[in-house]
Amino acid sequence: MEWRSRWHITIRWDRAENSPAGVTVLERVVDSTAELRHLVARARADRHVVAFPYRQVRELVGAEPDRCRRGHSYVGGSATRAVRDWWPCRCGGHLVLRCRMCPDVRVDPVVSADCTPRRTDS
Ligand SMILES: [Zn+2]
Ligand SMILES: [Zn+2]
Numbered sequence: 001m002e003w004r005s006r007w008h009i010t011i012r013w014d015r016a017e018n019s020p021a022g023v024t025v026l027e028r029v030v031d032s033t034a035e036l037r038h039l040v041a042r043a044r045a046d047r048h049v050v051a052f053p054y055r056q057v058r059e060l061v062g063a064e065p066d067r068c069r070r071g072h073s074y075v076g077g078s079a080t081r082a083v084r085d086w087w088p089c090r091c092g093g094h095l096v097l098r099c100r101m102c103p104d105v106r107v108d109p110v111v112s113a114d115c116t117p118r119r120t121d122s
Contacts, residue, residue, distance in 0.1 A: 018048035
């Protein structure tokens with residue numbers, strides 16, 4: 001998995017019939033600032049748009065690991081399911097998976113040099 005920056009924008013029209021989609025509120029999620037700029041420019045040019053607040057969010061994308069580094073599967077019953085933990089971090093956070101079959105601990109996404117994970121190990 002990896003953290004990716006995305007933009008959430010909410011576009012509001014004065015009346016539903018004045019918007020292309022026939023609704024007063026439209027929520028969009030875009031992956032790049034170029035797409036965001038495009039939406040903002042279009043909203044600015046539309047005199048029926050009353051507001052278009054947007055915010056940057058970081059989202060974890062990709063599939064989480066399904067086995068430990070020694071090959072033990074995390075899927076199946078409660079006996080094999082990894083013990084899950086979460087380390088808050090500057091990057092957004094890390095999922096921690098502890099194998100039940102061996103001492104392996106997987107941290108996903110991998111902790112990088114500028115990470116500041118707050119480990120919650122007891
Ligand atoms: Zn294992
Ligand atoms: Zn981190």
